[in-house]
Amino acid sequence: MSGMPTMVIPAPAILGMLGGGQLGRYFVMAAHELGYQVWVLDPDADSPAGRIADRHLCADYSDEAALAELARGCAAVTTEFENVPAETLAILAESVPVRPSAAAVSVCQDRIAEKTFLKVHGLPHGPFVEIASLEDLRNAPSHLFPGILKAARLGYDGKGQAVVDDRAAAESAWVSLGSVRCILEAKLPLDYEISVVLARGQDGAVRAFPSAENRHRNGILDVSIVPAWGSVCLADTACEVAEKLAGCLNYVGTLGVEFFVSRGQLVVNEMAPRPHNSGHYTLDACGTNQFQQQVRALCGLPLGDAHAHSSAVMINLLGDLWFENNQEREPDWNTLLAIPGLCLHLYGKQSPRIGRKMGHFTIIGADSKQVYEHALKARTILGMPDA
Numbered sequence: 392m393s394g395m396p397t398m399v400i401p402a403p404a405i406l407g408m409l410g411g412g413q414l415g416r417y418f419v420m421a422a423h424e425l426g427y428q429v430w431v432l433d434p435d436a437d438s439p440a441g442r443i444a445d446r447h448l449c450a451d452y453s454d455e456a457a458l459a460e461l462a463r464g465c466a467a468v469t470t471e472f473e474n475v476p477a478e479t480l481a482i483l484a485e486s487v488p489v490r491p492s493a494a495a496v497s498v499c500q501d502r503i504a505e506k507t508f509l510k511v512h513g514l515p516h517g518p519f520v521e522i523a524s525l526e527d528l529r530n531a532p533s534h535l536f537p538g539i540l541k542a543a544r545l546g547y548d549g550k551g552q553a554v555v556d557d558r559a560a561a562e563s564a565w566v567s568l569g570s571v572r573c574i575l576e577a578k579l580p581l582d583y584e585i586s587v588v589l590a591r592g593q594d595g596a597v598r599a600f601p602s603a604e605n606r607h608r609n610g611i612l613d614v615s616i617v618p619a620w621g622s623v624c625l626a627d628t629a630c631e632v633a634e635k636l637a638g639c640l641n642y643v644g645t646l647g648v649e650f651f652v653s654r655g656q657l658v659v660n661e662m663a664p665r666p667h668n669s670g671h672y673t674l675d676a677c678g679t680n681q682f683q684q685q686v687r688a689l690c691g692l693p694l695g696d697a698h699a700h701s702s703a704v705m706i707n708l709l710g711d712l713w714f715e716n717n718q719e720r721e722p723d724w725n726t727l728l729a730i731p732g733l734c735l736h737l738y739g740k741q742s743p744r745i746g747r748k749m750g751h752f753t754i755i756g757a758d759s760k761q762v763y764e765h766a767l768k769a770r771t772i773l774g775m776p777d778a
């Protein structure tokens with residue numbers, strides 16, 4: 392515990408949310424459940440969260456008038472995505488509590504700052520080097536090849552990165568990435584990937600949700616399995632590392648920490664200063680979900696119980712499912728919804744696009760094997776490839 396005094400914001404205060412995507416939408420719902428109002432700032436006129444917010448400020452994240460309005464109207468502000476300019480958070484923080492802080496978000500939004508932070512705090516991470524020029528690439532240690540070259544900023548869902556087998560491939564990839572500041576990481580042999588979503592309160596109290604095993608397809612999260620199938624000991628260590636990390640960041644809010652398990656060793660991959668896609672299962676399998684924890688941490692309320700009452704498998708629904716032979720179609724919800732324990736979530740997005748996250752479903756139940764079998768059946772019904 393940090394022993395910091397807690398500032399309680401009672402409902403029906405107005406809370407500010409930077410970003411109007413599906414994560415923001417669930418925040419709005421969680422805040423509404425607890426009697427709060429939410430103003431959403433998002434430049435998209437038709438954003439999933441903006442649609443259900445009490446007020447949608449349709450403006451850019453650096454729009455000074457909109458930021459001033461938000462700061463004037465809201466009792467506290469939080470974010471649903473890490474690419475809000477840290478400057479925006481800093482401006483808001485001058486007149487309204489912002490949680491997580493601009494400092495914490497700026498660590499998570501820059502892959503070099505992120506990995507350096509892990510290194511400085513003695514947290515497990517893979518080998519990496521900063522690449523700001525071709526010269527840096529030429530001097531990069533050879534043990535980083537084969538590697539992954541990633542733009543330091545603004546990457547997500549596998550975008551802004553390239554696998555590079557050798558130095559020559561890295562040089563052309565660096566140019567293709569726009570010759571921007573990059574990180575070169577060694578390409579680790581992955582046993583599997585897990586994540587920990589936790590919430591940390593203003594008083595330093597932490598509640599970690601059970602860790603999830605995550606499988607990706609085309610760089611986008613496809614499946615999360617809870618409890619993670621791998622070693623229980625590693626899953627517990629992952630929770631401890633995530634808690635330590637949150638403490639080092641002096642973090643307030645919901646935090647997602649992605650891990651690799653590589654040759655039996657746990658390595659932090661990246662952090663998300665917000666609820667995480669792999670924590671969506673908490674909406675249906677936990678007493679308190681990751682969005683309600685975000686509201687509670689923001690408002691200085693006690694964090695809720697993070698234990699899972701059920702096993703769960705979460706599957707993302709991408710826009711791809713709305714197309715067959717280039718024709719738009721509606722997925723077969725009728726058959727899907729007949730599956731026991733299936734909870735369907737759609738985000739209200741108007742136009743499906745290939746790779747766009749349109750929704751997800753979670754199957755919950757007492758028996759993790761049966762839950763997984765039902766998940767496979769659901770994938771077949773929707774015409775999805777095997778997990």
Ligand code: ADP
Nearest residue numbers: 539546547548549550576577578579607660661
């Ligand atoms: P994003 O922000 O797109 O999620 P990540 O850094 O998490 O970026 O990379 C996406 C995926 O690429 C990871 O989940 C993992 O499967 C793979 N990956 C990324 N970095 C490495 C690495 N250093 N070694 C092996 N695989 C990696």
Ligand code: MG
Nearest residue numbers: 548649660661
């Ligand atoms: Mg990732």
